[in-house]
Structure formats: C-alpha cells, structure tokens
Amino acid sequence: MTELRILQEITQYQNDFFNTFARIFTFIGNEEFYFLMIPFVYWTLSRRIGFSLFYVFLLSAFVNSFIKITMAIPRPVGTEGIESIFVESAEVGSHYPNDAFPSGHAQGSSALWTYLALVVRHPLFTGFAVLLVLAISFSRLYTGLHWPSDVIAGLVIGVAIAISGYFIFLRIHKIPAIVFLIAAILIPAGMLWLLPETEGFQYGGILIGATLGFVFQLMWLPELTETSWLRKIIAFILGIVITFSLQSGLKIVFPDPLIFEALRYAILGIWITYFAPALFLFLRLNRQKQSIHFP
Structure with missing residues (x-):
C-alpha cells in the first residue's frame, strides 16, 4: 500500500470526536508545550536533568530542521484525497510546505520522552512515554500533515539522539x-x-x-x-x-x-x-x- 493510500485511509475517519484528541496531541508536540515542560523539569525537579533535557531536545530540533530544509520534501497538504486539518501547527517552519521529512512532532516527542524514560527508569512511566509518543506521531497522520515515512524517520532519529545524549551526559561530570x-x-x-x-x-x-x-x-x-x-x-x-x-x-x-x-x-x-x-x-x-x- 502506498503512502498516499495509507493517508487516504486514515484521514477518512476524521470527525469531531477524534479531532479533539488530535488537537490535544498536536499541542503536546508543539514548541509551546516544550517551553512549559522543560522549564518545569529544570525549576522544580532537577537542574541537571533539566539542562540535559534542554540540550537533547534542542539538538534534536536542530537536526530535524537541518534535514527538513536540506531534503525539502513537500507535505501532503493539498494532495487530492487527503483532508489536512490543524494546518497552523505545520506552518511554523521557515520552509513550509516543503518541510515534511522528518516529522518534527514525532522526532521531538520521541527525543524528549525517551530521554525522560531513560532517566526515570520505571515501567509505568516508560509505558506512558511510549503510548504518548505513538499517539503524537499517529496524530500527524490522522491530521494529514505528514507522510508515514516522515513519522517513522522522526521516531528513529529522536530515539537515537535521546539514547546518545543520555550516555554522553552520564559521563559529562568527568569533563573539566x-x-x-x-x-x-x-x-x-x-x-x-x-x-x-x-x-x-x-x-x-x-x-x-x-x-x-x-x-x-x-x-x-x-x-x-x-x-x-x-x-x-x-x-x-x-x-x-x-x-x-x-x-x-x-x-x-x-x-x-x-x-x-x-x-x-x-x-x-x-x-x-x-x-x-x-x-x-x-x-x-x-x-x-x-x-x-x-x-
């Protein structure tokens, strides 16, 4: 099944009830949410974890933007048979609409929540993080704003950056x-x-x-x-x-x-x-x- 066909199948189920959840998960993957989440960790929980989370997330965001601008792949917005909603959440990039690959929502959420799961190391939190990342990622398909390959690439890159950042920050105290x-x-x-x-x-x-x-x-x-x-x-x-x-x-x-x-x-x-x-x-x-x- 082609990516076009997959999106056509998924977006045909859009309705007011599911749209409400899609809007929530879209916000959780937006920049505004991270401006709430990361300071919360830094100010109330741990400055060390907060700073490392700051660094991991923003490096992920940079890599995401660099690849998007380099690849310049158009989004499915406006494609026949695909109904795109909440388009304003995709219009924040300087190269919209040629900034589909990889998905920023999928990559940003997987980087942040994977890193936190590695730090917390509790099965319930890990399960919650996995479900949340998958929900945010699927919402980008449901809203018709990304191709499936965009979401998959975003997930893989985000997880890789989070794991790399975790092990780097474990050893950073040894650096002068x-x-x-x-x-x-x-x-x-x-x-x-x-x-x-x-x-x-x-x-x-x-x-x-x-x-x-x-x-x-x-x-x-x-x-x-x-x-x-x-x-x-x-x-x-x-x-x-x-x-x-x-x-x-x-x-x-x-x-x-x-x-x-x-x-x-x-x-x-x-x-x-x-x-x-x-x-x-x-x-x-x-x-x-x-x-x-x-x-």
Whole structure:
C-alpha cells in the first residue's frame, strides 16, 4: 500500500470526536508545550536533568530542521484525497510546505520522552512515554500533515539522539568545567554556521544562553534544598509568565535581522537557566544550603 493510500485511509475517519484528541496531541508536540515542560523539569525537579533535557531536545530540533530544509520534501497538504486539518501547527517552519521529512512532532516527542524514560527508569512511566509518543506521531497522520515515512524517520532519529545524549551526559561530570563550557558554546555556534536560517539562529541562540546560565547557576547560586510543592508551583507559574512575556515582548522590540533572533532566544535561555532560579531564590520560593559548591 502506498503512502498516499495509507493517508487516504486514515484521514477518512476524521470527525469531531477524534479531532479533539488530535488537537490535544498536536499541542503536546508543539514548541509551546516544550517551553512549559522543560522549564518545569529544570525549576522544580532537577537542574541537571533539566539542562540535559534542554540540550537533547534542542539538538534534536536542530537536526530535524537541518534535514527538513536540506531534503525539502513537500507535505501532503493539498494532495487530492487527503483532508489536512490543524494546518497552523505545520506552518511554523521557515520552509513550509516543503518541510515534511522528518516529522518534527514525532522526532521531538520521541527525543524528549525517551530521554525522560531513560532517566526515570520505571515501567509505568516508560509505558506512558511510549503510548504518548505513538499517539503524537499517529496524530500527524490522522491530521494529514505528514507522510508515514516522515513519522517513522522522526521516531528513529529522536530515539537515537535521546539514547546518545543520555550516555554522553552520564559521563559529562568527568569533563573539566572549562572544557564543558567551551564545547557547550562552540556547538550552538556551529549550529548558527551550519543552518543560517531562522531555526538555526533560534536553536543556537537559546542553547548558548541556556549553557551560560547553567554554568553561572552552578558557580554563583547556592545549592538548593527541597521546598514545598506550593512554592514550586508558584515559582513555575511566575517563571512561565515572564518567559512568554520575554518571548513575545522581545520579538516586538528587536529588529528583523536574524542575529537579533539569536539574541532574543539567548536571553530566553539564560533567563530560564539562571535569572529565573535567582529570582525564585530572592523571593524565597526556593531554599538554599549553607555552602556553595560546583556540583
């Protein structure tokens, strides 16, 4: 059965009931969701896991954009016999509609949830992660926004990046801090050079900012102790409100050249990994230990 025929078979079952679930899974695979998920892990659970998740996900997003722009495969949108819905979720790329392969939703979700499953190592969480990734991936077929090969490739690449990132971050504590800092800045800088498009400047910029903020927090902010979940939720809500305010506000203030897009996202990155935790500490939404050390 051809990919066209597969999509025609799947999309014929679209209805209001199934569309509701497709909309939910589409959002869970969108950039906005990850701007909620990754800071939540970083601010409330673990800065180390949060930062490594940040890096794994954004490297995956960069690889996805690089392949999409290089391959330039058209999406099935507008193809006869295929009804595409929620098209706005696909129009975020700078090269839409020639950006089908691989699926960003499939790759992003498989990278993030595979990495978390490797960290958590609990059968129930792993099962949940697998089902969620499959649901997000299938939703891209149901909505008629990707070919089956796009989704399969996205799943494979995302899992491969997550596994590679997991084993790299297991050993990263053995690397001297200065070497880690240089490498962590050179990698995003290389992303700007390899992909001089909007996506490259966004992903490279936010990783540079996030890396600097992470190192600054380890060096200058006190080691934090556990605090109540009420304080954590208040801190998270405050942090997210400021994050989205910065994202939209700076877009209005900064001019159009892509270098300012990189600067905007770098500010977002350093806010998430350094200034937000510093603010939470100042407002006593986090507690601190007596000693300061580099974990």
